[in-house]
Amino acid sequence: MIRASIMGGSGYSGGELLRLLIAHPEIEVVQVSSRSHLGEYVYQVHPNLRKQTQLKFSDPDAMQPVDLLFLALPHGTTQHKIDQFAGLASRIIDLSADFRLHDPKDYQHWYGSPHAAPGWLPKFVYGLPELHRDDLRNAHYASGVGCNATASNLALLPLVKAGLLESGQPVIIELKVGSSEGGAEGNPGTHHPERSGVVRTFSAFGHRHTAEVIQELGLSKVTLTMTSVELVRGVLATAHATVKAGVTSKDLWKAYRATAADNPFVRIVKEQRGIYRVPEPKVLAGSNYADLGFELDEASGQVVSICAIDNLMKGASGTAVQCMNLMLGFDETLGLEFPGLHPI
């Protein structure tokens, strides 16, 4: 059994990690920290875990050495303590945004302040197995992924990998997101009577996850436009791009099928009948799948590529466990078998 701990267990991605690790056949969870809920049973915060574990939240300043440490702390925290954390475990997976970007200049540009540990940036593999599976197999340090970046990157992955996109053309990605994306801390705008039923385009340009799409796909003119909708879990990315002249639907089918064949958690959803013809996040709640679909207007070369994920699973904790499986030599899908629910 591998001994693992979680720093930051009272938030949403920390709680989801805990759910996955408790049930994982090869992992023993040693400690889960939370300063604000210190001493409480984890099931008092995450009520789904009652009768699943008797763990209590630990003091973050009293963590024991383990084989693997998950960091689920607020953005901007781990870069200041990474040396300390590295002393606790030889393998680290950091779900925050601190080690996703390789270039300190990019970090400063998108996050507005210089990175506190730039020397650590090259040690981290960007933790999306669909892009870096082989690197992750040998990695000791993996970053997490932005949930919106992940939906965007996977929506475009088949097109980029097969070289079908017309270069230099703008890519506009419309993301529709649920309320859990904002984390477990509330604010006046997340008060239920205000947040309920919204369709709110809260960020037209400049979302930080854009940086991860640019870095990972090598695209230049990328816009992420964010709209909150009535949903707790889930992201839908609807990406508008332009394919090279002459590219056909057949070419796209081939590209998407290849991506689905290469990646156990990628599925194509493109049906001619029934209710579920296109990717949708709601049936993915709790699942690590990324569902992809597309439509091509052959006349104009405009393509709409769609990706649905659960932001807390494929967009955060599920992908982190998938990285862990690769880093530790387990089957990539171990402990990630829950397929989601229908109806829900």
Add this chain to the structure above:
Amino acid sequence: MIRASIMGGSGYSGGELLRLLIAHPEIEVVQVSSRSHLGEYVYQVHPNLRKQTQLKFSDPDAMQPVDLLFLALPHGTTQHKIDQFAGLASRIIDLSADFRLHDPKDYQHWYGSPHAAPGWLPKFVYGLPELHRDDLRNAHYASGVGCNATASNLALLPLVKAGLLESGQPVIIELKVGSSEGGAEGNPGTHHPERSGVVRTFSAFGHRHTAEVIQELGLSKVTLTMTSVELVRGVLATAHATVKAGVTSKDLWKAYRATAADNPFVRIVKEQRGIYRVPEPKVLAGSNYADLGFELDEASGQVVSICAIDNLMKGASGTAVQCMNLMLGFDETLGLEFPGLHPI
């Protein structure tokens, strides 16, 4: 034109009052106070009022004398300042819980502390026109009503008024309520990912609005059990009671019809076909109607009486305006004509 002001305009009942008064043909709104939003346009807090008014929130310590003052302040506030407020206007309608109970002992029992202005309690008429229409016509001071108390009182009104209830039998009222009932201030439990989709029986016994049912209907063994559901506006009261031996459905029809005939905002919803056979709060959003229905099990004498309202309208601000209309000699329904939406 009657000159009116509102103390406490940034909360939900204050905002709803403002919407109603702005559109009211006989009222000129002079000032709306808010300490926390002082100087902001009211439409920055209540976005529905944009292009409806250019009012800004006033300093609560700088209110001008007016004909009528609405108090929409937090519970426990107005009893400490009632003399001061009485100096500003000869007519006051206080939406808080401070002047609903007539007996200071009842106040202490249900609210846990002695009342700060017991001498004022007898001056206030309990502000539910369906119970106190004539008194309100001559009143200078009217209390507001508890939203759950109102749904409960109106559910039982036909039965009590017609003397159909078996005396001494327990009355169990199950209330299903939306999130706006908790007010505009959030807490960890109202954070959207936590509050969304709940069915949460948060109070089995002892809800404070019970006191208003006991006082107004003269019942003794009354239980209000509160369950939060996924809804912003609305209360549904499902009241379980026992009728006297021999009472038939026909008797109930007669009693409910009499109540609907006497009260312009009471409707009976009891259909044999279609989708909307029973009272439901969702079609009442924004409306001052109270929809009533019932089922009687003649064999056992068990009756289920149902009342649906919008908690911010019939359960608060709509009823306050209805009281105002009576106090000022206007048509009782003036400015309260919006019937709600279908679908919604």
Add this chain to the structure above:
Amino acid sequence: MIRASIMGGSGYSGGELLRLLIAHPEIEVVQVSSRSHLGEYVYQVHPNLRKQTQLKFSDPDAMQPVDLLFLALPHGTTQHKIDQFAGLASRIIDLSADFRLHDPKDYQHWYGSPHAAPGWLPKFVYGLPELHRDDLRNAHYASGVGCNATASNLALLPLVKAGLLESGQPVIIELKVGSSEGGAEGNPGTHHPERSGVVRTFSAFGHRHTAEVIQELGLSKVTLTMTSVELVRGVLATAHATVKAGVTSKDLWKAYRATAADNPFVRIVKEQRGIYRVPEPKVLAGSNYADLGFELDEASGQVVSICAIDNLMKGASGTAVQCMNLMLGFDETLGLEFPGLHPI
């Protein structure tokens, strides 16, 4: 009083029309037809109208002559009976798609079959007052508007009217829509357990309302991409376009302010603080307002323009009543004063 009737009153836009006309001070509603609900009280289908009217649904084959006839029948119906309807009233407002497009070829292209009454097409004014106010003042025949087309047309109106768009550049409009847009007839996909919580990009290209945007704004490369979200009423259009070189945010403010000044139902929502900084459909339920906002990336010239409406009001019945007011010489806003609710 003007005598008006509605053909097709059991659907959603018919019901909304009825609500508006019943409360309209200058209109007497004579008849409301429904073949499927013939003889039922209208409040049995539209429960919000109980105690508002005692009208029953009439036989569509037994309509009396009136001053003004509203047609709220399924698409493809009125073009076959327009001569007959024209015999009943000298003024007609047809909410269906049958008389929105002026060119029979466009109709055939987008609707897939030849138009049955092409000679009538030029007699109809496209019923969006923000585009055709003067023509509507003299019109006897006005078409309805597509709800998605209206959100799109109003999102782009300030930019088009001020000539700020770079010509020839693609315009991508992402529309997020509620379930009432599909009408009152259900299908397997609208069954609540399936439709609840969806984020479903059901049409990437080729939505029929695209034709109304092309016709009315004179744009060529327009894509409407449709996504269903958890919402009953409401449309949000997020339009991605490109402005001419050198256009600044200041220019856009000027253009949007001019549109809001010219049109009583257009508001700009673009705040720096508070919860409601951008247009959102939920606070517009029941209201005829169209809320507009924008963001400009001056460096790239990319603009995101946003419009929120209630699809059954500004996107259908509200705009139809607004047209009626213009056609009959009433104040344009008469009977359309309800501003929406907060919270909801």
Add this chain to the structure above:
Amino acid sequence: MIRASIMGGSGYSGGELLRLLIAHPEIEVVQVSSRSHLGEYVYQVHPNLRKQTQLKFSDPDAMQPVDLLFLALPHGTTQHKIDQFAGLASRIIDLSADFRLHDPKDYQHWYGSPHAAPGWLPKFVYGLPELHRDDLRNAHYASGVGCNATASNLALLPLVKAGLLESGQPVIIELKVGSSEGGAEGNPGTHHPERSGVVRTFSAFGHRHTAEVIQELGLSKVTLTMTSVELVRGVLATAHATVKAGVTSKDLWKAYRATAADNPFVRIVKEQRGIYRVPEPKVLAGSNYADLGFELDEASGQVVSICAIDNLMKGASGTAVQCMNLMLGFDETLGLEFPGLHPI
């Protein structure tokens, strides 16, 4: 490996069964029938199962013999074909209502027609392990359970088992239910714009599941009152009953703890702090847990006992798999480990 098939796999409980059996380590799913979706991939109906199985729906008239047959057919179907089904498998679990009641007179009373196979009624064990664990271990035929009956029976189980209820007193159970309870077939009332946001007390008295509470708990004066709320999966039962004189909260704690100790899927939720202090269905979506809580008013002896379940899991398919595990000698919890999600 045990070979099992499902009759009726396109409905909600059939789909949920399939999800559970596919993942079950001891079961091989041989066939899943559906007349209406014959030949389609099961993942076209249940989109969560894509990449989980390549099964297609089989012809219900061409089922092969297996070790265990699950019947997930509409109520009133299996009683007519039970002999035929018994020829296909020596073990049968029937999720419908056909074999839940032991007495044919009860069946006739509650279902309105004589039972077609009364001789089979005594062969079936009522399939709730919390009541009949030992009998199920030796059973060849188990019935399913009504979801509302299960929430009710489990809410009252600790009180009944410990003999704490005052005999002869009425028990009023208020059930709040989600839309999946009505099954996969829609009707006008389940059309999303109509069903969305409802709080609808659709049945005050006489719900058929009452019969299962009477039979299983031996209570006489039981009322189930049903209210639909905005929710897809989930039932909350709030049961109002009376305890014997002198019974204290301590007695109740003891009784509830005993029930939780005896039953792996029963948990007590009764916290003094945090957000999740009482049982709630939403965190149980996909889980087989039944969460119990209670409040006692010692002065009056009134008790409110609460049970939350997922209607498709503990209320149907999860309990059926639990029965299967017992019947086949597996660990009772095998394949039922998913604990639900937080947040959701």
